[in-house]
Amino acid sequence: MGIRAVLTRLAGGAPQPVFAVAGEGGLPALRRLALVEGIELVSTPRAASTLLIVGRIPDALNDPLRQIHDQLARPRHTVVWGEQSFSPLPRATLVAPGEDPIPALGQRDRDHEAGEAPAMPDADPHPWRGVGPYGQGGRGMTGGTPFGRALTGRADDRDGLTLDQLPLAVGPFFPALPSGLVLHVKLQGDLVQDVSVGENPFTRRPGDPPLPAADLALFERALSEPVPIAALELARAAHHLWWLGQALAVHGLAALGHRAWRLAADVADVADGPAPFHAAEALSRRFDRLEIAVRCSRVLSWAIAGADSEGHGLPLAVVASRGLGPVARAAGQHEDARQLDPAYRALGFQPVVHSQGDTASRWRQRLAEIRQSLQLAGAAAEAQGPTSTPSGLVESPRGPITPAGHGPSHALMSLVADLVRGLEWGDAVAAVTSLDLDMAEAARPVGAGVAV
Amino acid sequence: MAAYGAAVTVVLASALAFGVLVWWGRVLGGGSTASPAMATPPERVPFAGGMSPEFHAWNRYHVRYYAMALLFLAFDMEMVFMYPWAVVFVREGITALMEMAMFIAILLLGILYAWREGALRWA
Numbered sequence: 001m002g003i004r005a006v007l008t009r010l011a012g013g014a015p016q017p018v019f020a021v022a023g024e025g026g027l028p029a030l031r032r033l034a035l036v037e038g039i040e041l042v043s044t045p046r047a048a049s050t051l052l053i054v055g056r057i058p059d060a061l062n063d064p065l066r067q068i069h070d071q072l073a074r075p076r077h078t079v080v081w082g083e084q085s086f087s088p089l090p091r092a093t094l095v096a097p098g099e100d101p102i103p104a105l106g107q108r109d110r111d112h113e114a115g116e117a118p119a120m121p122d123a124d125p126h127p128w129r130g131v132g133p134y135g136q137g138g139r140g141m142t143g144g145t146p147f148g149r150a151l152t153g154r155a156d157d158r159d160g161l162t163l164d165q166l167p168l169a170v171g172p173f174f175p176a177l178p179s180g181l182v183l184h185v186k187l188q189g190d191l192v193q194d195v196s197v198g199e200n201p202f203t204r205r206p207g208d209p210p211l212p213a214a215d216l217a218l219f220e221r222a223l224s225e226p227v228p229i230a231a232l233e234l235a236r237a238a239h240h241l242w243w244l245g246q247a248l249a250v251h252g253l254a255a256l257g258h259r260a261w262r263l264a265a266d267v268a269d270v271a272d273g274p275a276p277f278h279a280a281e282a283l284s285r286r287f288d289r290l291e292i293a294v295r296c297s298r299v300l301s302w303a304i305a306g307a308d309s310e311g312h313g314l315p316l317a318v319v320a321s322r323g324l325g326p327v328a329r330a331a332g333q334h335e336d337a338r339q340l341d342p343a344y345r346a347l348g349f350q351p352v353v354h355s356q357g358d359t360a361s362r363w364r365q366r367l368a369e370i371r372q373s374l375q376l377a378g379a380a381a382e383a384q385g386p387t388s389t390p391s392g393l394v395e396s397p398r399g400p401i402t403p404a405g406h407g408p409s410h411a412l413m414s415l416v417a418d419l420v421r422g423l424e425w426g427d428a429v430a431a432v433t434s435l436d437l438d439m440a441e442a443a444r445p446v447g448a449g450v451a452v
Numbered sequence: 453m454a455a456y457g458a459a460v461t462v463v464l465a466s467a468l469a470f471g472v473l474v475w476w477g478r479v480l481g482g483g484s485t486a487s488p489a490m491a492t493p494p495e496r497v498p499f500a501g502g503m504s505p506e507f508h509a510w511n512r513y514h515v516r517y518y519a520m521a522l523l524f525l526a527f528d529m530e531m532v533f534m535y536p537w538a539v540v541f542v543r544e545g546i547t548a549l550m551e552m553a554m555f556i557a558i559l560l561l562g563i564l565y566a567w568r569e570g571a572l573r574w575a
Contacts, residue, residue: 067497150508163513189511
C-alpha cells in the first residue's frame with residue numbers, strides 16, 4: 001500500500017520523544033545526546049515513548065524510577081545506557097557504555113503486544129472501599145480519607161485567612177530540578193510556605209561500585225599538577241554554557257538552549273582536543289551573539305527578576321557568607337581562588353562581582369564569567385600556553401575545591417531550603433536552577449573518581 | 453445541492469449518534485473502562501518526578517483578583533450609564549460631553565484611590 005508506506009516513512013522521520021533520567025556520571029553523555037537531530041528530550045514521561053537511563057542509579061532511586069517507567073504511556077520502551085544489568089527494569093534494552101544508543105532508541109519491539117509491562121504491581125497505593133455495592137458511601141467521604149488519600153490540612157495565609165496547604169514531594173527526576181533532588185514542599189496555591197530537602201540519594205554506601213570520572217576532572221587534576229590555563233578556562237566556559245542551555249530550557253526557551261549547548265559542545269571539543277586554542281576567538285564572537293539574544297529576551301527577564309528580589313528569599317549577607325563560587329561572587333564577595341595564582345595575575349585576571357545576590361544577579365554573573373573565561377583562554381593561547389600553579393586550591397566552575405573535602409554542591413545544597421521558602425513555585429524553580437547544583441557531586445569526595 | 457442539505461444533515465447526525473452509542477456501549481459492556489494506555493493504578497499517578505502524592509489536590513486557595521473583579525463590576529455599571537448617553541449625545545452636543553466628562557472624572561478619582569491603596573496588586 002503506497003500511501004501507508006509513505007505515511008509510515010513520514011511518521012518515522014519525526015524526532016523520537018525521549019524522557020531521559022541521569023544517574024551518577026550520566027550527565028556528560030546525556031548532554032551530547034541532546035544535540036542529536038532525531039531525538040527530542042521531553043519534560044514529562046507522558047509525552048515520551050522511550051525512557052532513557054544514563055549513568056548509575058543508586059538503590060534509593062529504584063522505586064521512583066519504576067514509577068516514572070509506568071507513567072510513560074504505552075507502548076513504551078526502555079533503554080539503559082552504560083550498565084551491564086539493570087534489576088529494577090529487567091526488560092530494558094541494554095546499551096554498553098561506548099556504544100551509540102541511537103539505534104536502540106529508535107527500535108520498537110514488535111513482540112510485545114502493548115509495549116513493556118508495568119514495573120509496579122497492579123495495586124492501588126491508597127486503597128479505599130465504601131459500603132455500597134458500587135463502592136459508594138461509608139466512612140471517609142467527608143472529613144476522612146476520600147478514595148484513600150487524606151484531605152489537606154490548614155495553615156494561615158499571608159492575608160490572615162486560614163486556607164488549605166498541600167504537602168507535596170517533587171521528586172528526584174523532576175526535569176526542572178537537578179537529578180536526585182527531592183523537595184518536600186507545603187504549597188498554598190502556588191506559594192511555597194515550607195520546604196525541606198530530601199536526603200541525597202547519591203550518598204555513598206560501603207559496597208557501592210567505584211565512582212565514574214568526575215564532571216570536573218580537569219579541575220581536580222589542577223590541584224596537584226600544572227594544567228594549561230587555556231584548557232582550564234575553556235572547560236570552565238563549557239561548563240557554564242551547559243548550565244546556560246539547561247536553564248534556558250527550564251524557562252521555556254528551548255531553541256536558545258540548544259544554541260547554548262551547541263556552543264558548549266564546540267568549546268569542550270577545543271578544550272579536550274589537540275586543536276590549538278586559537279579557536280577561542282571565534283567562539284567568543286559566537287558567545288557574544290548568544291548573550292545578546294539571552295539579554296534581549298523579555299520573557300526570561302520577567303521569569304528571573306520576580307524570583308528573590310523585593311525582600312523575599314535570603315538576605316544578601318546570608319547568600320554571600322554561605323554561598324560559593326559564582327553564587328558568592330554574585331552576592332558581592334570578591335573571592336576567587338584564581339587571583340592567588342601568579343600565572344592568572346600575569347594575564348591580568350580580576351574576579352567579576354555583582355552586588356544584588358538574587359537570581360538575576362547569578363545569571364549575569366555566569367554570563368560575565370563565560371565571557372571572561374573565553375577572553376582568558378584567548379589571552380593564554382597567545383602567550384604561549386601558561387600553566388596554572390598547583391597549590392591545593394583550585395577554583396572549579398561551581399566553587400573552590402581542595403584535595404580533601406566535598407564538591408561545592410555540598411555547601412550550595414544547604415542554601416536551597418532557605419532560598420525557596422516564601423517564593424512562588426515558578427520563582428522557586430528559577431532560584432534552584434540559578435544555583436547550579438549537582439546532587440552526585442554533592443555526595444562525592446573530591447579526587448575520589450577513577451577515570452573510566 | 454441545497455435540496456439535499458437536510459438529508460445530508462440527517463445522515464451525518466445519525467452516523468455520529470450511532471458511533472457515539474457504539475463507543476459508549478463498548479465502554480459500558482466491555483471489561484475495564486480504563487484506557488489501555490494507563491491500565492494499572494501506578495500508571496495513573498500524576499507526574500511529580502517519581503514520588504506519588506499522599507494528599508488530595510482538592511484545595512481552596514485565595515482568589516487574589518477579587519478586588520480587581522469588584523472594581524471591574526463598578527465600572528461596568530458606569531458603562532451601562534454611557535449607553536443611553538451615547539444615543540442622545542449627538543443631538544445634545546457639547547453639554548452632554550461635559551456632563552459625561554464630569555461623571556467619568558469623579559469615578560476616575562475612585563480608580564486613582566484604589567491604585568494608590570494597592571488594590572490592583574495581586575500577589
